[in-house]
Amino acid sequence: MDTQYFSVESRGYVRAISMTNSRKHNSFNAAMSADLVRLLEVARHDGTRVVLLRAEPGVKVWSAGHDISDLPTGDEDPLNWTNTLAEMADAVAGFPLPLIAVVEGGVWGGACELVMSADLVVAHIDSTFAITPAKLGVAYSSGGVSRFMAALPSHIVKEMFFTAEPISANRAHELGVVNRLAADEPELSTQAWELAERIAQRAPLTLRSIKAEARAVSEPTYAAGTAEELKSLRDAAWTSEDYQEGVQAFRQRRPPEFRGR
Numbered sequence: 001m002d003t004q005y006f007s008v009e010s011r012g013y014v015r016a017i018s019m020t021n022s023r024k025h026n027s028f029n030a031a032m033s034a035d036l037v038r039l040l041e042v043a044r045h046d047g048t049r050v051v052l053l054r055a056e057p058g059v060k061v062w063s064a065g066h067d068i069s070d071l072p073t074g075d076e077d078p079l080n081w082t083n084t085l086a087e088m089a090d091a092v093a094g095f096p097l098p099l100i101a102v103v104e105g106g107v108w109g110g111a112c113e114l115v116m117s118a119d120l121v122v123a124h125i126d127s128t129f130a131i132t133p134a135k136l137g138v139a140y141s142s143g144g145v146s147r148f149m150a151a152l153p154s155h156i157v158k159e160m161f162f163t164a165e166p167i168s169a170n171r172a173h174e175l176g177v178v179n180r181l182a183a184d185e186p187e188l189s190t191q192a193w194e195l196a197e198r199i200a201q202r203a204p205l206t207l208r209s210i211k212a213e214a215r216a217v218s219e220p221t222y223a224a225g226t227a228e229e230l231k232s233l234r235d236a237a238w239t240s241e242d243y244q245e246g247v248q249a250f251r252q253r254r255p256p257e258f259r260g261r
């Protein structure tokens with residue numbers, strides 16, 4: 001199931017999707033963005049419960065963000081241009097399963113939004129994060145800005161947008177964007193897989209409902225008109241076999257076996 005830009009590995013319910021275009025610092029062109037959207041669509045329907053999004057071990061740049069040669073050139077109307085990286089970040093933000101960004105190296109521009117759109121972040125201690133549109137002179141979408149605001153205090157978001165300077169993994173950890181810090185690569189992978197495997201044991205319908213609720217309270221452009229969808233996700237959890245199983249397992253003092261239904 002590997003593609004031109006990604007390799008894919010599954011262990012049990014966990015799917016790792018790794019960017020493999022490190023020669024171009026994993027900068028996202030339209031084809032790479034579309035590949036990721038497709039791979040997420042597959043994971044969503046094939047019984048996967050948690051996704052790890054990562055780069056190949058040892059990279060100095062996790063992703064350089066938008067492929068700059070794919071930006072509008074100025075000799076056509078840039079307003080008619082489709083921002084494929086923004087569409088991909090929307091797909092990540094709307095992805096119903098828990099998604100963990102596993103970060104090593106520099107994270108630039110649109111890739112930083114991608115990381116903010118993830119549910120959790122496990123990062124190598126040498127990673128850095130930069131928000132760069134003010135270096136290029138481009139505008140940014142409300143959906144994109146709201147994802148930064150949901151993950152970070154607003155003064156930090158503005159500092160990062162205004163200066164376009166990277167912040168360190170330590171600082172990102174202090175600010176609560178990074179859940180876990182790892183001192184080296186084997187530890188980064190170990191922590192990421194352990195975290196994913198732990199989450200994969202939990203009740204999938206509960207996680208799906210919580211993730212949609214969290215998005216609704218933090219992303220105004222998504223929240224409008226989602227009340228019914230959120231209710232049906234909550235109903236799915238309340239009426240599920242997994243709920244019965246969870247309570248029964250608690251009473252019988254054994255770990256639950258969730259089936260996602």
Ligand code: LCV
Nearest residue numbers: 024025027061064065066067068069108109110132133138
């Ligand atoms: C195309 C690249 C890129 C690249 N595109 O290695 O969020 S927004 O609004 O800002 C949005 C529009 C966005 O995401 O914009 C992109 C933001 N990204 C950046 O500002 C980072 C741009 N890249 C760099 O500053 C450097 O490449 C870093 C510091 C990441 C790494 O520097 P280093 O000296 O290690 P090179 O610059 O030599 O890059 C290696 C190859 O990758 C290409 C670059 O042109 C080069 O290709 P060639 O070997 O063919 O020369 N590359 C890097 N970033 N965003 N191509």
